[in-house]
Amino acid sequence: MPYNEKLPRRETGQLIGSAGILGAYSITKVATSQVRALVAKARSETVVREAREVPPRRPKSLDADIQGAIVDRYLAGRTMKALAAEMKVHRTTIRTVLDRHGIAPRDTQISDTDVARAAALYESGQSLATIGAQLGFNPQTISNRLRQIGVALRDPHGRTR
Structure with missing residues (x-):
């Protein structure tokens, strides 16, 4: 016998009170078993994605003129951070250029x-x-x-x- 046969009903067969409002929402056994089945299915299926080949990043090569400008500006007092922002490169690129030209970084x-x-x-x-x-x-x-x-x-x- 289903659990809701004992609940009070109207002549039309509709449930009375809060049981009538809850209606289908109070039957959790069906919903719970459906959710469990979906979770089990999701766990059993493994998704295999194709590996996407990402090309390696190539460092930005700077012309000799630009490298000379970096050296000149650094020797004139500009900071590596300011030069990097101006040239739109990373600060370590500026440091590499300075190292190649034998310029020691300033003591900060x-x-x-x-x-x-x-x-x-x-x-x-x-x-x-x-x-x-x-x-x-x-x-x-x-x-x-x-x-x-x-x-x-x-x-x-x-x-x-």
Whole structure:
């Protein structure tokens, strides 16, 4: 005997109350078995895709004129990052060109005089971001070096930590 034969019905045979509203939606055994069958079928089938051959990327070759321009601009003070953006190549491509021409990269570490200047600026109330922009370094680099020399840093709201 089906479970819903005991439920109250109208004269027309329609179920009364919430059982009538739920109707077919309350019969989960059928839906559950259908879902389980679909999941089992999906697990049993393996999808084999053809391997697509991707051609290897070829590095961008730069003409001798462009390489000379890169060297000249770098020696004039441009950074590798700026040159890469300008030439629309990766920074490592710029570095490779410079290496081929025997040019050593500039020392980008912050000097002791810059650290002393940063400490004076910081103690005068300037932010790490402002100091970093003035000196050409990341604010975190400024923060790290100020901590190393014992400067007490402020929190983001200006209070001493």
